[in-house]
Amino acid sequence: MLNIDLKGKKAFVVGIGDDQGFGFSIAKTLFEAGCEIIIGTWAPIVKIFETSWKNKKFDESRKLKDGSLFDYIKLYPIDASYDYPEDVPSDIKENKRYKELSGYTVSEVAKKIEKDFGKIDILVHSLANSPEVMKSLLETSRKGYLAAQSASAYSLISLIHHFGPLMNKNSSALALTYEASTKVVPQYGGGMSSAKASLESDIRTLAYEAGRKFKIRINAISAGPLKSRAAKAIGFIDDAINYSKANAPLQKDLAPEEVANAALFLLSDLASAITGEILFVDNGLNIMGMAMDSKSFEKSEKN
Numbered sequence: 001m002l003n004i005d006l007k008g009k010k011a012f013v014v015g016i017g018d019d020q021g022f023g024f025s026i027a028k029t030l031f032e033a034g035c036e037i038i039i040g041t042w043a044p045i046v047k048i049f050e051t052s053w054k055n056k057k058f059d060e061s062r063k064l065k066d067g068s069l070f071d072y073i074k075l076y077p078i079d080a081s082y083d084y085p086e087d088v089p090s091d092i093k094e095n096k097r098y099k100e101l102s103g104y105t106v107s108e109v110a111k112k113i114e115k116d117f118g119k120i121d122i123l124v125h126s127l128a129n130s131p132e133v134m135k136s137l138l139e140t141s142r143k144g145y146l147a148a149q150s151a152s153a154y155s156l157i158s159l160i161h162h163f164g165p166l167m168n169k170n171s172s173a174l175a176l177t178y179e180a181s182t183k184v185v186p187q188y189g190g191g192m193s194s195a196k197a198s199l200e201s202d203i204r205t206l207a208y209e210a211g212r213k214f215k216i217r218i219n220a221i222s223a224g225p226l227k228s229r230a231a232k233a234i235g236f237i238d239d240a241i242n243y244s245k246a247n248a249p250l251q252k253d254l255a256p257e258e259v260a261n262a263a264l265f266l267l268s269d270l271a272s273a274i275t276g277e278i279l280f281v282d283n284g285l286n287i288m289g290m291a292m293d294s295k296s297f298e299k300s301e302k303n
């Protein structure tokens, strides 16, 4: 029997803020395969995440097939928009959600994890952010555009730069992306489409550079629409899910577990020759060249 066994491995999964997103589902699936999980949660929401976890709010989602609960060994507050302490602006440092925290820049978190655990085997980048995501690209400010790039694309470069040296040889990293990188999804604003295009291009270059330098693999999953907290903030997620069900080859909801299973494969040794790849896990929506629910097809019998 072919088995994915991650016993003895450690994963750092960045971008878990609740139990609804891809990060949570990927971490849970890696855990179920035997991997130890270290969580990186966006600094300003750490308190609410830890309180919810403690108050058993996520217990139903944490349940594994054998009835036991998914757990993590340690959580680190992180803000992947900052690399070093001197990069953090004073208004952020003084913000009440950051004030009690320290060491949340990428370089500091890497140092802490190295001190606490030594090496890691898996790195997952499951985060994105744009302050102006509700604005069209045409109306996006320079500041908003660069903030989207910083949080959603450069954050991967920074993570690989700082965690590459901590990753065991032949280990693997994964990021999450979206089809709006190469095709027009008008509602995906604030420079997020550009950030995903950068992220996908960087996946290839980083796969080469970090493959040579650290002997690690880097891939991305381009996921279909999921009603996560981040997606709800964009505002059109219900329409995107309905559109996918009306037009994709597989007319069903996308379960986060389906993305997590693909992630498990890409992060395991079964994918040992795959790097720099963008794998669609979207019920096949990306292959379509026409919207089958279009009014233009109303009279067609082939629909």
Ligand SMILES: NC(=O)c1ccc[n+]([C@@H]2O[C@H](COP(=O)([O-])OP(=O)(O)OC[C@H]3O[C@@H](n4cnc5c(N)ncnc54)[C@H](O)[C@@H]3O)[C@@H](O)[C@H]2O)c1
Pocket: 014, 015, 016, 017, 018, 020, 021, 022, 023, 041, 042, 043, 045, 078, 079, 080, 081, 125, 126, 127, 128, 129, 151, 176, 177, 178, 179, 222, 223, 224, 225, 226, 227, 228, 229, 230, 231
């Ligand atoms: N939900 C979808 O429909 C969809 C589709 C394709 C790709 N994705 C991608 O999946 C990934 C995960 O998103 P999700 O939809 O599961 O939502 P999510 O809300 O579960 O995850 C996004 C996380 O990013 C964190 N974050 C934001 N800014 C950060 C920063 N500066 N530093 C550290 N963390 C930060 C948020 O706190 C949140 O926990 C993202 O890259 C997203 O673009 C989502």
